[in-house]
Amino acid sequence: xxxxxxxxxxxxxxxxxxxxxxxxxxxxxxxxxxxxxxxxxxxxxxxxxxxxxxxxxxxxxxxxxxxxxxxxxxxxxxxxxxxxxxxxxxxxxxxxxxxxxxxxxxxxxxxxxxxxxxxxxxxxxxxxxxxxxxxxxxxxxxxxxxxxxxxxxxxxxxxxxxxxxxxxxxxxxxxxxxxxxxxxxxxxxxxxxxxxxxxxxxxxxxxxxxxxxxxxxxxxxxxxxxxxxxxxxxxxxxxxxxxxxxxxxxxxxxxxx
Numbered sequence: 001x002x003x004x005x006x007x008x009x010x011x012x013x014x015x016x017x018x019x020x021x022x023x024x025x026x027x028x029x030x031x032x033x034x035x036x037x038x039x040x041x042x043x044x045x046x047x048x049x050x051x052x053x054x055x056x057x058x059x060x061x062x063x064x065x066x067x068x069x070x071x072x073x074x075x076x077x078x079x080x081x082x083x084x085x086x087x088x089x090x091x092x093x094x095x096x097x098x099x100x101x102x103x104x105x106x107x108x109x110x111x112x113x114x115x116x117x118x119x120x121x122x123x124x125x126x127x128x129x130x131x132x133x134x135x136x137x138x139x140x141x142x143x144x145x146x147x148x149x150x151x152x153x154x155x156x157x158x159x160x161x162x163x164x165x166x167x168x169x170x171x172x173x174x175x176x177x178x179x180x181x182x183x184x185x186x187x188x189x190x191x192x193x194x195x196x197x198x199x200x201x202x203x204x205x206x207x208x209x210x211x212x213x214x215x216x217x218x219x220x221x222x223x224x225x226x227x228x229x230x231x232x233x234x235x236x237x238x239x240x241x242x243x244x245x246x247x248x249x250x251x252x253x254x255x256x257x
Contacts, residue, residue, distance in 0.1 A: 029246035029254040030073040036239035042222040044093035065090035087113040106169040107222040115160025123153035150200040166223035183220035190214040208241040
């Protein structure tokens with residue numbers, strides 16, 4: 001009898017690290033909601049390339065607007081996830097600051113963006129596989145240590161689309177009348193590339209930040225282009241996110257119980 005207990009105890013001890021390392025599989029899904037800012041880099045309000053190293057001059061609070069987004073994420077492995085996201089954002093451009101202040105154009109653009117994004121986590125929080133943390137007993141008194149144990153850092157890219165509609169000031173609308181080939185609405189493909197980080201607050205809730213740039217396949221997000229334009233439009237978003245981990249049912253689907 002004692003021998004059997006010893007063998008059983010050794011077997012449990014041998015399996016414990018493996019079982020702990022698989023805890024993340026119990027919650028493969030995450031729902032995300034985000035809110036933040038958007039910044040546009042187009043022809044209206046921009047500096048010429050020779051006057052603007054790395055596009056730094058184009059960044060200004062006058063051009064900053066907002067974005068809201070939601071997403072649903074699935075972890076294929078502990079380090080690789082995919083998410084389906086939808087964002088709504090406003091973009092703004094004005095010639096008040098840029099290489100053409102006398103032109104006087106101003107544009108505000110509404111963008112609806114669905115996207116399929118892949119994420120690679122090159123830093124994973126250690127709490128996800130902690131039995132104690134999963135039962136709300138895993139925090140120590142060392143807050144700095146807990147902070148670094150609870151961080152996720154990831155890179156992301158994927159493919160998406162952007163439906164857009166531009167509203168211009170009187171000068172820009174007059175330009176549209178005289179130049180009908182300028183597009184003021186439409187749909188374009190976008191390629192998102194970015195980085196993000198998340199902090200595990202408890203076993204189910206994570207708070208995060210994310211910075212994502214989008215390369216678009218149009219030059220009309222501000223309703224304007226010219227013979228001197230050398231690149232398509234670009235925009236980026238910065239978001240603060242709320243993430244909720246969802247249990248995985250035995251059939252592999254999310255469980256909301």
